[in-house]
Amino acid sequence: xxxxxxxxxxxxxxxxxxxxxxxxxxxxxxxxxxxxxxxxxxxxxxxxxxxxxxxxxxxxxxxxxxxxxxxxxxxxxxxxxxxxxxxxxxxxxxxxxxxxxxxxxxxxxxxxxxxxxxxxxxxxxxxxxxxxxxxxxxxxxxxxxxxxxxxxxxxxxxxxxxxxxxxxx
Numbered sequence: 203x204x205x206x207x208x209x210x211x212x213x214x215x216x217x218x219x220x221x222x223x224x225x226x227x228x229x230x231x232x233x234x235x236x237x238x239x240x241x242x243x244x245x246x247x248x249x250x251x252x253x254x255x256x257x258x259x260x261x262x263x264x265x266x267x268x269x270x271x272x273x274x275x276x277x278x279x280x281x282x283x284x285x286x287x288x289x290x291x292x293x294x295x296x297x298x299x300x301x302x303x304x305x306x307x308x309x310x311x312x313x314x315x316x317x318x319x320x321x322x323x324x325x326x327x328x329x330x331x332x333x334x335x336x337x338x339x340x341x342x343x344x345x346x347x348x349x350x351x352x353x354x355x356x357x358x359x360x361x362x363x364x365x366x367x368x369x370x371x
Contacts, residue, residue: 236276
């Protein structure tokens with residue numbers, strides 16, 4: 203029984219790792235090291251509760267909720283010595299493509315307040331409903347709608363007309 207539970211957990215973790223990592227990268231505005239730490243912490247928390255999580259209706263959604271709440275907790279507990287930066291290191295293997303667009307969007311996303319960034323990632327990257335996003339963030343649906351309007355307005359303000367130069371014909 204215990205070995206089967208471990209095997210189930212390992213299969214789940216292998217299947218969800220990439221998706222959780224991409225979500226964590228968006229939440230952390232491209233800080234890949236922090237994203238890895240958040241995913242590791244998420245998997246640690248899931249492992250401890252795997253018996254209950256595996257019986258949940260949607261373990262993947264539960265994992266995403268744990269990741270988001272871990273991110274928000276990290277942001278609240280962040281040391282005062284740490285400073286955010288708006289510069290990104292060179293990305294290995296960037297073949298051109300839409301790299302300028304991705305970098306522009308990531309830089310704009312990084313300038314959003316933490317909770318606004320979480321709302322944008324959950325609503326538009328994860329494609330969650332307002333109610334699902336509210337549940338993950340432990341806020342009201344009205345708060346999610348308000349944050350969405352504010353965050354998207356701020357993104358439009360930050361991106362301005364520059365975004366059009368990256369769009370393909």
